[in-house]
Amino acid sequence: MPELPEVAALADFLDEHLRGTVVTKIQIASFAVLKTADPPFSELEGRTVTGVQRFGKFISMEADGLFFVFHLARAGWVRFTDTPTEIQLKMGKGPLAARLLFTGASGLLGLDLTEAGTKKGLAVYVVRDPHDVPGIATLGPDPFAPGFDVHTFAEILGSSSQQVKGLLRSQAVIAGIGNAYSDEILHAARTSPFAIAKSLDRDAVQVLYDAIHSILGTALTEAQGKPPSQLKDTKRNHMRVHARTGEACPVCGDTVREVSFADTALQYCPTCQTKGKILADRRTSRFLK
Incomplete structure (x- = not known):
């Protein structure tokens, strides 16, 4: 997408x-x-x-x-x-x-x-x-809108009991982020996709806010000026965890893992994001024992 x-x-x-x-x-x-x-x-x-x-x-x-x-x-x-x-x-x-x-x-x-x-x-x-x-x-604020500062972002997270992966993808909350870039943002922020939004402390919020702008800003720069025929490959080539299941994490070398759902999937690095825990590949359980 x-x-x-x-x-x-x-x-x-x-x-x-x-x-x-x-x-x-x-x-x-x-x-x-x-x-x-x-x-x-x-x-x-x-x-x-x-x-x-x-x-x-x-x-x-x-x-x-x-x-x-x-x-x-x-x-x-x-x-x-x-x-x-x-x-x-x-x-x-x-x-x-x-x-x-x-x-x-x-x-x-x-x-x-x-x-x-x-x-x-x-x-x-x-x-x-x-x-x-x-x-x-019904769109939420654009990540690059002047009013979308870290304080606004903290208020959004602090009022939500949703898992942060789902919140980042919600267009009514923040406009423009989907499955792929939410994976990349959470990996860059070293945050579990299953973390509850309001549980993140101020430091974690700042890191996640910075990751949103770093990941999307870099992708915008890479995509700028390219014709439609080149944009898909440009996106794929710069993904570090999304759609990289089974490959080595470029940050720590651990194996990139996947959680599959009915019509989508997420990818993450256990070492970077979940303190080494492997997320269960099913919706009814959070972690493999």
Whole structure:
């Protein structure tokens, strides 16, 4: 799933390449992906793109007062080309969810939204205000927002009995962090994913706050300026524990472990994060005895 660094890079890339172009044509290849009906998506056609920005994991493209907003979910992605095809799409269950064509100074440009797998979650909204999208309206603070200081973060943690892994992933609490970067942040902070948020003392809160900005800041720098085709590999190459089950922790050399759930998994280092304890690979127990 693309998270804050990749979504920010995508938004910047699309803003650079699409700002000033005219929306020529929009095709929806799966009506399940379109979550709004008013205004109709066809109203975007003929309008000029005035900017693209990020809200959490959402990307919003403005075109003369209307907004084309999308969320890539777990397996969605963006395919951008300067040699697009204008062929009429057929409705179906394939990976192509939507296609947008733009006319700019250099000619025709194309943007495809695709989604792999059978479990579909990619969502498209056409709205008059990005905050009309429910997921945007309920977003928590962005980690890089001016008001998100360590005191604000301490208040968030101190009022929650949730496990810190789940809290970091909650978009209503903090916007933009998902499964992968929460693993990386907790590893950098040497914090157990099962630690209860309000149990963390001031020093631990500060370390976790610093880890959020260090991990996400480095990832943002690495992703900046890269085209969509390179962002997935860039993300994978800089992960230290996420998706590294069975490999050696780059910090201490211990084996990276995994906890699997019904539809997701987390990775962590026992030495760095849980004082050597192995977390049980099941939801009903915290530790293997």
